[in-house]
Amino acid sequence: MKILVPIKRVVDYNVRVRPTTDHTAVEISNAKMSMNPFDEIAVEEAIRLKEAGIASEVVVASFGVKQCQETIRTALAMGADRGIHVETDVELQPLSVAKLLKAIVDKENPGLVILGKQAIDDDANQTGQMLASLLNWGQGTFACGIKVESETVVVTREIDGGTQTLSLKLPAVITTDLRLNEPRYAKLPDIMKAKKKPLESFNPEDLSVDITPRLKLLEVTEPPKREGGVIVDDVAALLDKLRNEAKVI
Amino acid sequence: MQREKMEYDVVIVGAGPAGLSTAIRLRQLAIENDLELTVCVLEKGSEVGAHILSGAVFEPRALNELIPDWKDKQAPLKTAVSEDEVYFLTSPDKAYKVPNLFVPKPMHNKDNYIVSLGNVCRWLAERAEELEVDIFPGFPAADVIIDEANVVRGVITNDMGIAADGKQKDNFEPGMELIGKYTIFAEGCRGHLGKRLTEHFKLDDNSDPQHYGLGIKELWEIPEAQHKPGLVIHGAGWPLNESGSTGGFFLYHLENNQVSVGLITDLNYSNPYVSPYLEFQRFKHHPQIKQYLKGGRRISYGARAITKGGYFSLPKMVMPGAIMVGCDAGTLNFAKIKGSHTAMKSGMLAAETVVEALSNGDEGGQTLTNYVERFNASWLHEELQSSRNFGPAIHKWGPYIGGAYNYIEQNWFAGKLPFDLHDNSKDHQQLKNKQQANKIDYPLADNSISFDLLSSVYLSSTNHEEDQRCHLKLSNADTPVTINLKDYDAPEQRYCPAGVYEIVTSEKGEEQMQINAQNCLHCKTCDIKDPTQNITWISPEGGGGPNYPNM
Numbered sequence: 001m002k003i004l005v006p007i008k009r010v011v012d013y014n015v016r017v018r019p020t021t022d023h024t025a026v027e028i029s030n031a032k033m034s035m036n037p038f039d040e041i042a043v044e045e046a047i048r049l050k051e052a053g054i055a056s057e058v059v060v061a062s063f064g065v066k067q068c069q070e071t072i073r074t075a076l077a078m079g080a081d082r083g084i085h086v087e088t089d090v091e092l093q094p095l096s097v098a099k100l101l102k103a104i105v106d107k108e109n110p111g112l113v114i115l116g117k118q119a120i121d122d123d124a125n126q127t128g129q130m131l132a133s134l135l136n137w138g139q140g141t142f143a144c145g146i147k148v149e150s151e152t153v154v155v156t157r158e159i160d161g162g163t164q165t166l167s168l169k170l171p172a173v174i175t176t177d178l179r180l181n182e183p184r185y186a187k188l189p190d191i192m193k194a195k196k197k198p199l200e201s202f203n204p205e206d207l208s209v210d211i212t213p214r215l216k217l218l219e220v221t222e223p224p225k226r227e228g229g230v231i232v233d234d235v236a237a238l239l240d241k242l243r244n245e246a247k248v249i
Numbered sequence: 250m251q252r253e254k255m256e257y258d259v260v261i262v263g264a265g266p267a268g269l270s271t272a273i274r275l276r277q278l279a280i281e282n283d284l285e286l287t288v289c290v291l292e293k294g295s296e297v298g299a300h301i302l303s304g305a306v307f308e309p310r311a312l313n314e315l316i317p318d319w320k321d322k323q324a325p326l327k328t329a330v331s332e333d334e335v336y337f338l339t340s341p342d343k344a345y346k347v348p349n350l351f352v353p354k355p356m357h358n359k360d361n362y363i364v365s366l367g368n369v370c371r372w373l374a375e376r377a378e379e380l381e382v383d384i385f386p387g388f389p390a391a392d393v394i395i396d397e398a399n400v401v402r403g404v405i406t407n408d409m410g411i412a413a414d415g416k417q418k419d420n421f422e423p424g425m426e427l428i429g430k431y432t433i434f435a436e437g438c439r440g441h442l443g444k445r446l447t448e449h450f451k452l453d454d455n456s457d458p459q460h461y462g463l464g465i466k467e468l469w470e471i472p473e474a475q476h477k478p479g480l481v482i483h484g485a486g487w488p489l490n491e492s493g494s495t496g497g498f499f500l501y502h503l504e505n506n507q508v509s510v511g512l513i514t515d516l517n518y519s520n521p522y523v524s525p526y527l528e529f530q531r532f533k534h535h536p537q538i539k540q541y542l543k544g545g546r547r548i549s550y551g552a553r554a555i556t557k558g559g560y561f562s563l564p565k566m567v568m569p570g571a572i573m574v575g576c577d578a579g580t581l582n583f584a585k586i587k588g589s590h591t592a593m594k595s596g597m598l599a600a601e602t603v604v605e606a607l608s609n610g611d612e613g614g615q616t617l618t619n620y621v622e623r624f625n626a627s628w629l630h631e632e633l634q635s636s637r638n639f640g641p642a643i644h645k646w647g648p649y650i651g652g653a654y655n656y657i658e659q660n661w662f663a664g665k666l667p668f669d670l671h672d673n674s675k676d677h678q679q680l681k682n683k684q685q686a687n688k689i690d691y692p693l694a695d696n697s698i699s700f701d702l703l704s705s706v707y708l709s710s711t712n713h714e715e716d717q718r719c720h721l722k723l724s725n726a727d728t729p730v731t732i733n734l735k736d737y738d739a740p741e742q743r744y745c746p747a748g749v750y751e752i753v754t755s756e757k758g759e760e761q762m763q764i765n766a767q768n769c770l771h772c773k774t775c776d777i778k779d780p781t782q783n784i785t786w787i788s789p790e791g792g793g794g795p796n797y798p799n800m
Contacts, residue, residue, distance in 0.1 A: 012295065014712040014796045018548060021470065021506075027548075030368055030798045032296050032710075185409045185422045185791075188255060188385060 001111035001148075001170075002057045003046040005080065006101055007039040009064060009071040010121040019220040026121070026220055035071050038116025040078075041176045044183040045146060046114050047079040054148045055112075057081050061104050063092055069199060076194035077186035083199040084108075088211060090204075096211040098130035103207035105135060110171065112153065117142050117175040128175035138168035142177040252405065253425045257287045257383075258613075259603060260403050260429030262390045262442060264292035265301055266366065267575025267592035268435030269373040270315055274600030276380035277315075284608055288382045289427065291406065293389035293771075295792040297374040298367035300771055302466060302553040302800040303589065304499050304509060305366040306330060306358050306481055310628070311593035316376060325372050326362040327504050331479030333358045336537055337648070338487035338498075344537040353652075353659040355584035355636055358481050363501045363509075365799040366589060389788035391424055393432075393442050395449070400614040401570035403428040404442065407791055412716050430613025431603050432571045435596060438556040439773035441786050443577040452564035452573070458675045459579055460558040460640060461777045462496060465529045465746050466511035467705075468799060471545035476506045483586065485648045487535065488528050492689060494518035495643055497586070500538060507548075507799075508541055513555060513586075516676045516744075516778050517644065520686045524743035525774075526552075527691040530699035534692075542698055550708040551800050552746035552772040557583040560637035561671055567621060570614040572599045580629065584636030584659065594629045635664025641672040680780050683738040702748045706768050711747065713767045713793035720789035721749065721764050721775065728783040729762035737780060744778050746770060770795050 011017055012032040020027045035043075049055040060075040061084040062068040072083035086100055105113065118125035132139035140146075140155030144163065147154040148170075157164045158177045186194075204211045232238045242249045259275055261268045272288050279286035294300035307326060312319055319326070335347040335356060374384055390404035403426060410421035434443050438461065447453050482500040489496045489512075496514040503509060512532050514525035533542060556562075556579040566578045574580070574595040581588030602620040607613075624630055638658060643651035658666050694701045713720075723729065733739050734752060739762070741750035747768040755761055771794045776786040 012710075012796060014295070015710045015798065016708055030298070030365070030371070032299060032796045032798070034295075182420055184420050187253075187422060188388065188406070188425050188427075189253065191385065192255075192383065 001055050002059060002108060003049060003055045004105060004108060004110035004113045005039070005042050005046045005058060005060045005075070006097070006113070006115045006127070007043065007060050007062050007071055007075055008036040008116070008119045009033050009062060009068045010036045010119050013037060013120055019222060023219050023221060024217070033067065033071075035074055036116050036119045038118060038120070038176055038178070040183045041178070041180050042114040042116055043075045043078055043080060044181050045176060048181065049148060050079070059084060059108060059110065061086070061101070063088065063097060063100055065089055072199055073194050074186065076197045077191040078184060079190070082197055085199060085201045086204060086207065087201055088204050090211055091213055092211060093213050093215055094124045094126035095130055095214065096209070097127050098134055099209045100204065100207060100211065101127070101131050102134045103209050112148070112171060113173045115173075115175055117177055128173050132173040135173070138172045139174070140166050140168050140172060141175045143174050144177050144179040146174060146180070250423060252423055254428055255425060256428045257289045258429065258607065259286070259288045259431050259433060260427045261288065261290040261433045261435060262404060263435040263437060263440070263577070264290045264297045264374060264384055264386065265370060265435060265437050265575065265592065266373070266589045267577070267596040268433065269370060269377050270311065270593040271433050271435060271574060271596035271600045272377045272382040273315060273373065273380060274597040275604060276377070276382055278600060278604040280380070282604065282608055284604065286604070286607065290377065290382060290384045291388050291390050291404065291427065292384065292386040293788055293791065294386055294794060295796055296386045297384060298371040299386070299796045300794055301367040301370050302464070302551045302797055303366035304466070304501060304511060304586070305364050305589060306501060306587060307362045307364045307366070307369065308585070308587055308590040309360070309362065311590040311597065315593060315597060322376070325368040326364055328363040328478050328502070330358040330361045330363060330481050332477070332481065334480070334482045336482065336484035338484060338535055338537065340487055341534070342536055344484070344535070351656055353584065353655045355582065355639070355659055356483060356586070363479065363481065363503050365503070367797050367800050369589070387791040389791055390442055391788050393445060394426060394428070399569060401432050401446070401568060402614070403432055407788055409790055411718060413718060415718060418716070430607065431617070433596070433599055434571060434573045434577050435575050436577045438554045438576040439776055439786075440577040441776070441788060443573055444776070446568060446571065446573065447564055450565075450568040452566070452568065456564050457558060457561040457671050457673055459556060459562045460644070460672065461516040461676055462513040462555040462557050463516055463525045463552060463744065463746065463772065463774045464511055464513045464555050465525055465552045466509060466550070466800065467547050468549040469508050469510060469542055469545045469547050470506055471508055471541055473506055475541050475544070476508070477502050478504060485652070488531050489514060490648070492518065492520045492523050494520065494523055495648055498532060499586070500541065510538065510542065515644070516554070516774065517674065517679045519679045519681050520689070521680045521683055521737040521740040522686055522689045522743065524689070524691065526702055526743075526746045530694060531692055533698050539698055547700065547708065549798060549800055550705040551795055551797050552770050554773045554777055555588070556581055557640055559583050559640050560633045561641070561669070563633070566624070567617050569616045572602070572617060572620055574599050580633065582632055582636055584639035584655065591629055591632065594627065595624070598623045598627060598629070638666070638668075638670040641670035644672045644674075645670060677778055677780055677782060680737050680740060682736050706747050706770070709747070709770055710796035711768060711770055711794055712796070713769065714790050715767060717790050719764055719766045720787050721766055721769065722785045722787055724783050724785065728781055730760055732781055733779070734760060741775055741779065741784070744774050746772060746774070750775070
């Protein structure tokens with residue numbers, strides 16, 4: 001079974017971001033970019049399935065600017081077999097990504113697509129679900145456990161107050177949650193080997209997918225600054241403030 | 250432990266200006282001479298540039314030699330210096346503008362550029378990769394391999410995935426041996442391996458003690474009306490002079506309404522109550538500085554120590570199998586307050602020396618004394634030699650008389666006066682006992698020009714994997730309390746620009762030192778300034794440390 005792992009290049013989780021001066025976007029010029037951490041978990045899981053003899057090949061795909069190829073190389077260094085890059089400078093929204101992925105799935109015919117539950121830059125949490133719908137496949141979202149059986153995959157999902165276990169018919173789409181695994185560190189020799197692994201590049205037009213954005217971003221603002229606390233003299237003053245200032249009682 | 254090995258002709262430690270220039274020059278010469286030569290660069294930061302912090306006014310002399318068509322290749326040297334101003338801040342609200350005529354010549358910046366050195370390094374890394382250099386960000390060199398014959402054979406990268414208690418975690422990945430015919434150490438100021446090599450090979454036996462400064466820098470976005478692209482301001486005086494300390498400040502107007510502002514505190518200061526961080530915060534309130542910052546927003550913060558002893562403090566830079574270059578050795582020109590072009594040149598000379606040796610059939614492991622000859626014959630030597638007295642003059646006589654001496658020596662005699670000034674004091678031995686020192690009453694942050702420490706550290710985007718061994722090692726666990734706290738009121742609480750060191754009271758009511766290693770900015774000040782040299786900085790897990798975007 002082939003596994004497809006879509007990965008996204010996002011601003012690194014350690015970078016403190018801020019809106020651009022004109023408030024139309026998040027400032028990321030020269031900021032460190034990395035693989036979306038949830039996607040890293042997806043790559044790790046796919047590699048583990050390959051190491052367990054369940055998967056035969058792990059293909060990673062990333063869409064966007066040229067530098068996405070670096071992100072693909074990172075996944076190849078972890079142990080994925082080959083990469084697919086769809087290059088575009090157009091801002092990609094979840095529906096466009098899902099459509100591009102469907103085109104890749106049609107070409108590659110994987111038995112399983114594993115991807116992060118959301119990307120840490122836009123936190124959309126939509127691509128996996130949209131892809132399952134476009135493919136008309138089953139979906140197991142927020143996975144914290146994956147067990148592949150002959151015709152099915154058993155997915156344990158993180159839900160409010162506990163977990164839920166589903167059995168999906170293969171092929172299926174799975175989105176990963178934080179506790180599924182802890183990704184490995186890439187080793188130096190593997191980073192070298194990754195440079196030689198195959199990486200194909202396409203344009204969206206090659207795949208006949210319309211990626212025109214459909215949502216318009218109106219404004220990006222910083223969260224309001226937290227005001228410093230005050231120490232009140234007595235209970236009466238506290239009640240007064242709660243009633244008249246905070247208006248919560 | 251049996252470790253995996255990888256072999257290269259040359260292994261370079263550190264992807265800063267020195268290391269990357271070494272790599273580029275090596276590969277250029279290999280291609281010119283049709284020589285097979287493999288080169289790798291290890292970098293502890295999560296990416297190239299992540300740990301680079303500098304002012305920076307950049308002198309393109311070395312770059313012109315290394316990559317003459319850098320303009321066509323879109324090097325990020327975008328803002329040419331248009332105006333040069335020097336001030337003595339005489340009080341919290343007064344400044345004396347030094348007439349251009351009296352500014353020591355090396356401080357003139359015509360033909361230089363205001364840059365983000367981090368971005369210059371990112372660009373250099375791309376050039377190096379085009380020449381097939383393997384760059385490995387996120388892989389610190391943790392140790393040096395020295396064989397039985399006392400020859401440097403390479404380095405070992407960090408073990409990854411070791412918990413705070415020393416146990417191996419599930420994702421444990423042992424470090425690798427990187428073996429090179431030659432290893433070039435380019436770690437920057439106070440490199441932790443450079444320090445070990447200096448001790449091991451007694452490289453500084455014939456040089457003056459090294460001297461350091463701590464540079465703290467912020468990047469601001471300011472209102473367009475206050476922005477003068479190309480304006481470079483330097484100066485000294487207040488606030489450091491209040492405590493009898495020395496140092497200097499800079500304020501550079503870059504592109505995109507950004508200014509880079511910083512204060513360098515010489516680490517030979519004597520009052521243990523000095524806080525370089527708070528000196529910097531109050532400095533920004535001086536009207537000469539505030540006029541540019543007011544109404545702006547701060548977008549980044551960071552700190553880094555500077556090797557500034559200069560010519561007389563330069564150690565021996567060669568040893569069997571290795572060369573030490575750039576600020577790891579101490580090639581910064583303090584008179585110019587610039588180290589990038591000199592670091593680059595020292596790396597290029599190292600590359601030329603290594604290629605010469607290898608193409609003559611050298612198998613590696615030799616002490617390349619040819620490097621010293623090349624160094625002595627280069628403009629780098631001439632430049633450092635002519636400003637040899639600059640730092641010692643200021644240390645000896647202070648910024649006014651020392652500054653006047655420097656003006657006379659540099660402008661009238663072009664650095665060729667027949668005497669040498671030596672400064673044989675050691676920075677870490679200068680602290681006075683707390684009883685003999687005055688406490689300093691620093692003003693509170695106003696949250697528009699000045700800020701508290703933790704909100705600053707936050708802007709450095711620093712982080713370290715939480716569950717790992719502490720990378721700030723104490724030789725003696727009691728010293729922070731029995732000596733540092735008792736005699737100097739724990740100065741590490743104040744000189745650390747990241748709040749790593751904190752005296753806390755335990756449940757039993759005992760005072761103890763808490764080390765918040767996660768905050769560390771890798772500036773190395775603690776390794777330098779600790780009065781008993783009890784703190785040793787070692788490399789944390791790869792990728793840890795700041796993530797500077799444009800510093």
